[in-house]
Amino acid sequence: MNTATTIDSLRINGERLWDSLMQLAQIGATPKGGVCRLTLTDLDKQGRDLVIGWAIDAGMRITIDQIGNGFMRRAGRNNALPPIMTGSHIDTQPTGGKFDGNYGVLAGIEVVRTLNDHGIETEAPIEVAFWTNEEGSRFVPVMMGSGVFAKAFTLAHAYAATDTEGKTVKDELARIGYIGEQEPGDHPIGAYFETHIEQGPVLEDNDTTIGVVQGVLGIRWFDCTVTGMEAHAGPTPMALRKDALQVATPLMQDVVAAARRHPPHGRGTVGMVQVFPNSRNVIPGRVKFSIDLRNSTDELVDEMADEVKALAARLSAESGLGIQIEQVSSYPAQVFHPDCVDAVARAAHKLGYSNMPVVSGAGHDAVYMANLAPSGMIFIPCKDGISHNEIEDAKPEHLTAGCNVLLHAMLERAGVVG
Numbered sequence: 001m002n003t004a005t006t007i008d009s010l011r012i013n014g015e016r017l018w019d020s021l022m023q024l025a026q027i028g029a030t031p032k033g034g035v036c037r038l039t040l041t042d043l044d045k046q047g048r049d050l051v052i053g054w055a056i057d058a059g060m061r062i063t064i065d066q067i068g069n070g071f072m073r074r075a076g077r078n079n080a081l082p083p084i085m086t087g088s089h090i091d092t093q094p095t096g097g098k099f100d101g102n103y104g105v106l107a108g109i110e111v112v113r114t115l116n117d118h119g120i121e122t123e124a125p126i127e128v129a130f131w132t133n134e135e136g137s138r139f140v141p142v143m144m145g146s147g148v149f150a151k152a153f154t155l156a157h158a159y160a161a162t163d164t165e166g167k168t169v170k171d172e173l174a175r176i177g178y179i180g181e182q183e184p185g186d187h188p189i190g191a192y193f194e195t196h197i198e199q200g201p202v203l204e205d206n207d208t209t210i211g212v213v214q215g216v217l218g219i220r221w222f223d224c225t226v227t228g229m230e231a232h233a234g235p236t237p238m239a240l241r242k243d244a245l246q247v248a249t250p251l252m253q254d255v256v257a258a259a260r261r262h263p264p265h266g267r268g269t270v271g272m273v274q275v276f277p278n279s280r281n282v283i284p285g286r287v288k289f290s291i292d293l294r295n296s297t298d299e300l301v302d303e304m305a306d307e308v309k310a311l312a313a314r315l316s317a318e319s320g321l322g323i324q325i326e327q328v329s330s331y332p333a334q335v336f337h338p339d340c341v342d343a344v345a346r347a348a349h350k351l352g353y354s355n356m357p358v359v360s361g362a363g364h365d366a367v368y369m370a371n372l373a374p375s376g377m378i379f380i381p382c383k384d385g386i387s388h389n390e391i392e393d394a395k396p397e398h399l400t401a402g403c404n405v406l407l408h409a410m411l412e413r414a415g416v417v418g
């Protein structure tokens with residue numbers, strides 16, 4: 001079992017992975033074929049219990065931490081080494097699908113089952129994690145379990161979060177029996193991989209099986225206000241107007257143009273516009289609009305923002321109207337570790353799957369893990385790019401392919417004994 005050829009020919013059992021996904025999807029199944037399994041409900045407990053039962057059957061050791069994150073560990077030869085970890089979440093949106101999150105956890109279990117089938121021992125231990133409340137639909141913030149684990153916010157802050165009925169995270173965790181002993185984060189990680197459906201249309205559009213995720217887009221949000229002067233639409237000649245909307249529109253268009261000037265990952269959106277006084281026969285005196293800029297690095301997002309601000313300064317000087325741009329939020333870009341990104345790409349090449357570099361426009365638990373250990377993600381296509389919807393769908397062959405890539409990327413990092 002030790003030759004490189006034998007390891008290279010190793011494949012997961014796609015049918016078993018599919019069966020497990022379908023079995024877990026029964027818990028909280030909706031009539032439309034989706035899943036509603038909100039975090040820390042009785043159904044979440046049933047889901048957790050089922051997954052842990054499978055892990056125990058696969059010979060894994062279970063640890064639960066104080067925020068209810070679950071760690072399922074397969075011993076390695078050298079258990080002093082930090083584990084090579086994979087994971088995701090098994091909570092869903094109220095109108096969620098079968099694959100978002102669940103796939104990442106069950107792909108990890110399938111990797112372990114495959115190693116067991118073939119009697120393969122790894123140098124470092126392998127761990128599969130499920131993170132509490134990734135979705136954030138019952139309790140905010142989103143990515144709660146991994147966020148507490150990575151110390152992005154405190155356990156006390158997470159415990160105090162309440163749902164619409166006033167129930168707290170702490171009480172609900174205790175009620176379903178998932179407050180563990182381990183302090184969150186008191187748990188070394190050697191490397192972290194997460195498999196996930198893409199939740200976007202790029203892979204399907206490119207007819208590609210594996211997305212080698214380079215990172216998660218950074219985001220800057222601004223509010224922009226252009227201030228002119230209201231006046232009657234009839235008596236005021238064109239040369240004497242201070243029309244805020246006419247100054248705002250080229251700036252709005254430049255938000256989109258700035259994204260086009262920074263391909264391939266630039267995104268620019270003006271999603272909200274308010275015109276004052278918003279009256280047919282009044283020259284707009286004030287326009288307020290939102291700016292959403294995203295790109296794969298913080299530097300690129302900053303460049304886009306600088307370009308928009310430079311145009312604002314020029315338009316203001318030309319028109320004599322005041323333009324204010326105020327930043328309201330900022331989320332840093334997360335670039336995944338080159339070693340993990342390369343391990344995913346190498347595995348996809350080796351296995352003969354079509355693959356391409358992609359970025360994630362959505363947040364994932366891996367974003368927090370990337371602050372703690374080299375991390376990477378594997379995307380597979382989902383039908384029409386749709387998720388957070390009961391019609392979310394993924395093909396068995398894609399689910400199998402992503403899991404095979406996970407297996408080989410994890411083996412590369414964990415090292416095979418022999």
Ligand SMILES: [Zn+2]
Pocket residue numbers: 089100101134196
């Ligand atoms: Zn997810």
